[in-house]
Amino acid sequence: MTPSDSDLVRRTVALDDRESYGELVRRHQSAVRRFLRHLTGGDAALADDLAQETFIQAYRSLARFRGGSSFTTWLLGIAHNYYRNSRRSRLRAAEETQKDAVEQAAGSPTRASDLRHDLDSALLRLSPDEQTAVHLFYRQGLSHPEMSAVLGWPLGTVKTHLARGKDKLRNILAAWNPNP
Amino acid sequence: MEPEPLNPNQSEQDRLDEWLRHDAAASLPDDGFSSRVLAALPSRQARASAGRMWMLPAAGLVAGLAIVIARGGASTGLDVSPIAGLLTDLVSALPESSLGLALVVVAAVLAVSELIRGSPEDSPFGEL
Numbered sequence: 588m589t590p591s592d593s594d595l596v597r598r599t600v601a602l603d604d605r606e607s608y609g610e611l612v613r614r615h616q617s618a619v620r621r622f623l624r625h626l627t628g629g630d631a632a633l634a635d636d637l638a639q640e641t642f643i644q645a646y647r648s649l650a651r652f653r654g655g656s657s658f659t660t661w662l663l664g665i666a667h668n669y670y671r672n673s674r675r676s677r678l679r680a681a682e683e684t685q686k687d688a689v690e691q692a693a694g695s696p697t698r699a700s701d702l703r704h705d706l707d708s709a710l711l712r713l714s715p716d717e718q719t720a721v722h723l724f725y726r727q728g729l730s731h732p733e734m735s736a737v738l739g740w741p742l743g744t745v746k747t748h749l750a751r752g753k754d755k756l757r758n759i760l761a762a763w764n765p766n767p
Numbered sequence: 768m769e770p771e772p773l774n775p776n777q778s779e780q781d782r783l784d785e786w787l788r789h790d791a792a793a794s795l796p797d798d799g800f801s802s803r804v805l806a807a808l809p810s811r812q813a814r815a816s817a818g819r820m821w822m823l824p825a826a827g828l829v830a831g832l833a834i835v836i837a838r839g840g841a842s843t844g845l846d847v848s849p850i851a852g853l854l855t856d857l858v859s860a861l862p863e864s865s866l867g868l869a870l871v872v873v874a875a876v877l878a879v880s881e882l883i884r885g886s887p888e889d890s891p892f893g894e895l
Contacts, residue, residue, distance in 0.1 A: 605805060612801040617794035635800060642804045706786050725787035757783055 592658040600650045608649075611658065612642050618659055618727060619666050625722045626670045637673060641666040656736055660729065663737045709759040717752035724749055822878075 598607040623634035723729045734745045
């Protein structure tokens, strides 16, 4: 039988079993790295550095995990905090990257038949908070309360950013594809 | 894979939801990431040492408070007589002096066991 996340956490804490922690890393690396890639505007190297720090911090703090949330939610909360702490020093570079991406997206509406491209481009038009809300809800499959826990936002703020993001996406896509 | 064909009966909202969700299950390949994380984990000894770091400032705080109370707060201008009085009342309220001694022994044993075991490092992120 496959051990649950809670079983692996208990084994890691009680026995300092690194194999168990390795299994936790393998299970959750994709969610954490995808979330950080989203936050860093697609900077895979920076995202992986932050993801590594996230898992190391989680290992140090593992005894504090009581299972009040899913292990994924707990990890994503740590990842978000790491990203926020590192953002100040990297803000300028990240803004430049995002600005370039938005300009490129705005300059190529002729590829309107490519829905995937349209959607990715439209997502870049959202505010960072709206992008994060859309990412966590649709790509990571988190519930509103889980998003609230990860981001440290009130539930109402989570719902507002998500609703605004979806409204903007609808309008942008409708403008680019008036006759779908 | 594109989420096509789009059902003309679907509402605009449903289609948008479908587009946004269509690659949610896609996972990133590990590509050695997990191995790098495991190689970078701190040793158990380092974890234990880090976990005990809180005891030094805590001991200093307790010692400082004890000195302030013992001096009656004169050097700090603080009126600690209520605290000193409370401590005196607590001790005198104990039915036997041996009970006070037992409490001290228990506290010492707990402190020593914590030192030996090593507690988890405090996280700035807390428990979710």
